[in-house]
Amino acid sequence: MDKLRFGIVGVGMMGREHIRNLKLHPEAEIVALQDPVPECLERGVKQLGRPVATYAEIPAMLAEAELDCVLVVSPNYTHRAVLEPLFAAGLNILCEKPLCTTIADARWAAEQAKAHAAVFWTGMEYxxxxxxxxxxxxxxxxxxxxxxxxxxxxxxxxxxxxxxxxxxxxxxxxxxxxxxxxxxxxxxxxxxxxxxxxxxxxxxxxxxxxxxxxxxxxxxxxxxxxxxxxxxxxxxxxxxxxxxxxxxxxxxxxxxxxxxxxxxxxxxxxxxxxxxxxxxxxxxxxxxxxxxxxPTILAAGTHHGSTYYQIEAFIDAVRGRAPVQVxxxxxxxxxxxxxxxxxxxxxxxxxxxxxxxx
Structure with a gap:
C-alpha cells in the first residue's frame, strides 16, 4: 500500500509532536513542512531526522508538493486563513483544536467542510x-x-x-x-x-x-x-x-x-x-x-498517547476503513x-x- 503523503502547516511545539507520531505510523510519509519562521522549520527538519521540502508560504507548498493530507497546527488565530487554500486544494485535512477562535469563523469552516469532498477532521486529542x-x-x-x-x-x-x-x-x-x-x-x-x-x-x-x-x-x-x-x-x-x-x-x-x-x-x-x-x-x-x-507511543507526545491514536483514526478515515470521528x-x-x-x-x-x- 502506498503511503499517504503528509504536509504539516505550523512546526511549533505541537507540530513537532505530530512529526514524532507520524514517523511511527507505517502508512504515513511527511513530504512537506510549512512555517513562516525559519527556526521552526529547522527544528522540524531536525525532529524528522532527514531532508524534507520546507516552505515559508502555503501557496508554494500547494504548488510544488504532492500531498494527500495536511495537518493544520498553526496558531489558533490563523486557522481560517490557512484553511481557505487547503479547502480549495481538495486535500484531506486534520485541523488542530480549536477549529477557529470565533463562532463566525468556526461556522464558516463547518459549512466549508460539509461541501468538502475529502476528509475533514477536527483535532480533539483527549x-x-x-x-x-x-x-x-x-x-x-x-x-x-x-x-x-x-x-x-x-x-x-x-x-x-x-x-x-x-x-x-x-x-x-x-x-x-x-x-x-x-x-x-x-x-x-x-x-x-x-x-x-x-x-x-x-x-x-x-x-x-x-x-x-x-x-x-x-x-x-x-x-x-x-x-x-x-x-x-x-x-x-x-x-x-x-x-x-x-x-x-x-x-x-x-x-x-x-x-x-x-x-x-x-x-x-x-x-x-x-x-x-x-x-x-x-x-x-x-x-x-x-x-x-x-511506551513508544507514550514517549512520542505529551498527550498520553492520544496524538498517535488520533492520527491512526484519521488515516483509517482517509483510507475509507472507518468514518470521521470528529x-x-x-x-x-x-x-x-x-x-x-x-x-x-x-x-x-x-x-x-x-x-x-x-
Whole structure:
C-alpha cells in the first residue's frame, strides 16, 4: 500500500509532536513542512531526522508538493486563513483544536467542510487518550446506568511559551475556555449525547502571567475556573480547571455518575474505578482496572498517547476503513461552548446558548 503523503502547516511545539507520531505510523510519509519562521522549520527538519521540502508560504507548498493530507497546527488565530487554500486544494485535512477562535469563523469552516469532498477532521486529542476512550466506551455500554452528572477535572501546568508569545492573549487564542477547554466541552457533548442549553463559568487570571509584559501589554488569559454546562437531555456537566497545579499526581480526572454506578478515570496513572451503588450499610464494591499504553507511543507526545491514536483514526478515515470521528460541526460546538464560558466569566452571568444562535 502506498503511503499517504503528509504536509504539516505550523512546526511549533505541537507540530513537532505530530512529526514524532507520524514517523511511527507505517502508512504515513511527511513530504512537506510549512512555517513562516525559519527556526521552526529547522527544528522540524531536525525532529524528522532527514531532508524534507520546507516552505515559508502555503501557496508554494500547494504548488510544488504532492500531498494527500495536511495537518493544520498553526496558531489558533490563523486557522481560517490557512484553511481557505487547503479547502480549495481538495486535500484531506486534520485541523488542530480549536477549529477557529470565533463562532463566525468556526461556522464558516463547518459549512466549508460539509461541501468538502475529502476528509475533514477536527483535532480533539483527549477523545483518544486510552483511559478516556475506555471511560467513554464504558458509559456508552451502560456501566453507570442512566447518566446524570459528568465532571472533568484538569489540574496542570501553566500555558507554555509559544513562538511570538501568541498564546498569552485571548484575541489570538479565543481565550482559555476556547483554546484549552474546547477539548473538555467536546468530551462533554460526546459523552452526554445532547446539545448544551446554558453555560455558567466563574474564572479569572489569578496567579499565572501576572508579571509578564509583551510590548507593554498584559496577558489576559484565565488560569482557573469552574464551568457548569446544562444539556438538553437534563444531564449537567462540570469542568474544574486549574493551571497552576503542576504538582498534581493526576492531571486529569473524569467522573460519571449514573443511577446505577459511578465511574472514574485518572490520567496519567491510567486507572479506572467503577463503584456500583450498594444498599446503605453494606460494603462498598469498587473495582479498579488499569489501561496500559504502548511506551513508544507514550514517549512520542505529551498527550498520553492520544496524538498517535488520533492520527491512526484519521488515516483509517482517509483510507475509507472507518468514518470521521470528529467533524467540523463538533469543532464548531466546542468553540461555541468555550465562547459562552468566556462570556459568562467576563460578564459574571449565565449564558444561554440561544444567545449565540444555538
Amino acid at each position: 477523545r483518544f487518550m486510552p483511559p478516556a476512550a475506555r471511560f467513554i466506551a464504558a458509559i456508552e455500554g451502560g456501566e453507570v446506568g442512566r447518566l446524570v452528572q459528568l465532571s472533568i477535572r484538569e489540574h496542570r501546568f501553566p500555558f507554555l511559551q509559544k513562538v511570538g508569545d501568541w498564546n498569552r492573549f485571548s484575541r489570538n487564542t479565543g481565550g482559555t475556555m476556547v483554546e484549552k477547554c474546547c477539548h473538555f466541552f467536546d468530551l462533554m457533548r460526546l459523552i452526554v449525547k445532547a446539545e448544551p442549553v446554558r453555560v455558567f463559568c466563574s474564572g479569572a487570571m489569578d496567579v499565572n502571567h501576572l508579571d509578564e509584559r509583551y510590548d507593554g501589554q498584559v496577558p489576559d488569559i484565565i488560569d482557573n475556573s469552574f464551568t457548569v454546562v446544562d444539556f438538553a437531555n437534563g444531564v449537567r456537566a462540570l469542568l474544574d480547571l486549574n493551571m497552576f497545579a503542576e504538582g498534581s499526581e493526576e492531571q486529569e480526572a473524569l467522573t460519571a455518575v449514573g443511577d446505577q454506578a459511578k465511574l472514574e478515570a485518572f490520567i496519567p496513572s491510567g486507572d479506572l474505578v467503577h463503584s456500583p451503588r450498594v444498599p446503605l450499610g453494606q460494603p462498598k464494591r469498587p473495582v479498579r482496572t488499569h489501561v496500559a499504553v504502548d 467533524t467540523a460541526q463538533d469543532g464548531l460546538m466546542a468553540v461555541a461552548i468555550g465562547v459562552a464560558a468566556e462570556t459568562s466569566a467576563r460578564e459574571k452571568r449565565v449564558v444561554e446558548m440561544s444567545e449565540l444562535g444555538f
